[in-house]
Amino acid sequence: MKLQKLLFILFLSVLTTSAVAQTESQLRRKKEAIQREIEQLQKNLNKTANGKKLTIQQINTINAQIRLRQDKIGTINSEIKNLDNQISQNTNTVHTLQGQLGDLKKEYAGMIRFAQRNRNSYDKMMFIFASKDFNQAYKRIKYLQQFSQYRKKQAGYIESTKQDLDGKIKVLDKTLREKSDLLKEQEKERERLSKDKSKQAVELNKLSKDEKQFRQDISSRKKQQAQIDRAISAAIQRAIEEARRKAAEEARRKAAEEARIAAAKAKAENKPAPATPPTPTAKAKSTSELLTATPETARLSAGFENNRGRLPWPVATGTITERFGLHKLDQASYTNDGVDITTTDGAAVRAVFAGKVAAVQVMMGRTVVLINHGEYFTVYQNLKSVSVSVGNSVDTKQTIGVVANTGDDAVLKFQIRRGQAALNPEAWISK
Template sequence: MKLKKLLLSLLLLVLCSSGFAQSSKELTRKKEALQREIELAQKNLNRTTNGKKLTLTQINAIKAQVRLMQEKISTINSEMKNLDNQITENTGKVHNLQTRLSDLKKEYAAMIRFAQRNKNSYDKMMFIFAAKDFNQAYKRIKYLQQFGQYRKKQASYIQGTEKDLNNKIVVLDKDLKNKNNLLKERVNEKGKLDKKKNEQAVVLNQLSKQEKQYKQDISRKKQQQQAIDRAIRAAIQREIAIARKKAEDEERERERIAAAKAKSENKPAPVTSSPKTQTNSEILRATSDGNKLSVAFENNRGNLPAPVASGYISSHFGRSKVDQATIDNEGVTYQTSDGAGVRAVFNGKVTSVSTVQGRYIVLVKHGEYFTVYYNLKSVSVSKGDNVSTRQNIGIVGTNDGVGELGFQIRRISIPQNPESWIAR
């Protein structure tokens, strides 16, 4: 019974340890990814500060870097919390193993004393012959045999427990060192964050000195974005109109065939009922492929890959405010490296490739959903092409020397928040 409990405890310890290891690896990967994004943001920021003019791109790069640094510190805190739990757990394991080892040694010492008292063959024989009957004598013989075997097992248990105890002490020491390293890393990252916040404050303070040109930059960006959004909505409406006309043509063809069949069979022509007005959603889901793509796209909410392999979101979905300027974004803006590839986030069909102010916009249809990629300096797809997930569709363009990609997800023409669809 004791052996079963011991084995069950060891199994639970192994499972808990493996779960912790997996969680620690995930946090480490996240921290490393955040560090790469912070370094990329700094590289982009260096590009924007080469010019004397304060731009929205520069402010967005600083804001993104501050946010990424805060997220990295939060990840370090999660690592430390995990490590504290592991240290507490391993400390408990060490105490339990020490107690277990002490009990085993006491039991073994008692067996040794008993063996010393009955160490010669004469004593053993006397112990057997002192039995009341043959049955009891047989049991005493078996007892002596099992006693010897049990003593060997106890010695083996003691050695195994000592080994486990030493291993756990090594793990505990390693955890304590890791915690100390994380404490140092957190202090270092907080120092960097404070420095970056001061830098942000200095830059924002410049707004009062460069207010006129900054407002001009904001106004220019707003006009660009409005022109892009109009082009996107118009492209989607054209696609809906094409799908609606196709559905109506198919319905008229079915009616024509039914009428011709009735005439050939000398039957009255079928009465055509007034056509049912379909919603835009029904039109885009009308075909089996359109419906399958819509369902598949919906099922991948939160798991879609980012439209760039490396980069960070510098402008979020919805309305944001920088100083006194208000900016509306119907998608998100990624800052990435100059010349980075742009990739489709899901299987679909390219329904539009257009240009606005010298930059390409690519519209990909996924049933009733559309993904939009804009500010591309070149494209590698054409209208009518079928694309697959992560397929390269073009090269990102730059704003103020920084690679920037605008990305939107729309259900019909209604903007969706891409951050709830894209996997982190």
């Protein structure tokens, strides 16, 4: 029973260690990915000369850097919490193994003392020959053999338990060192976060001094974006009207086919031909019904929706430096119908899902690509070159162009829309 209990404890320990190792690996990968994003943002900031005019993009980059630094600290906290759990579990296992080892040693010592005391009292051969019959003699031989084997097994159990105990103590020491390293790393990240916040305060102070200039910049940005958003809405409306036209044509085709069948039936029955029915009026359909009217578009919509939270990023590497929704800078404000993703110079822009290119438009020297996914649309704004044209079918992760530089950074403006309604892309792309 003691041996079974010991093996059960060791089995649970192995399972727990495996699960913790997997979680640690995931957290480590997440932390490394965050660090890569922070370093890329820092490179972008370093490219800006000290005396250069402050831009909205710079402020967004600093804010994103702070957010990432906070995420990294949170990830380190999760690592420390996992290590604390692992330390607690390993400590309990060590105590259990120590207790089991003590019990095994006591039991083994008792067996040795028993054998020593009875060494001269019982001669093995006399013990066997004193049996009443052959059956009893056989049982006594088996007893002596089993007693000897059990002593050897007990010695093996003691050695095995001691090795497991030594191994767990080494793991515990290693975990404690890892926790110490993580605490040091956490402290460094807190210092860096403090510096980033100080930098943010300095830049926001500059913004207050240049309030008039920033108001003009934001006003100009809002006008440009409004013009682009109108073009996007018009392109989406054209796609809706095209779907409506096709639905009306299909209704007319069905009505004509029904009329032809009715006329043929009347002729076969020598009856007068039925009156020509009036041109059917298509039943009013919602935008959703129009955009998912065919099996192909219905499948695209369903596939897009089923991948909510798992869509690939429109660039291979990047950081969201401006989020969806309303933004305020000092007294000025503006709305972003998507997200701004800062990436590397010359980064390829990829379709996040299979679909058909609905529009390719050049506005203010930058290209906008609109891809239709049934009821959904994705918008890729601020491209310097494109490799697709209207009507092309694209696959998931297919390159559609190259991102352009905005000021000092390569920034892709990315939107997701359901019909005309703008959705938050962060809820749709993978974390």
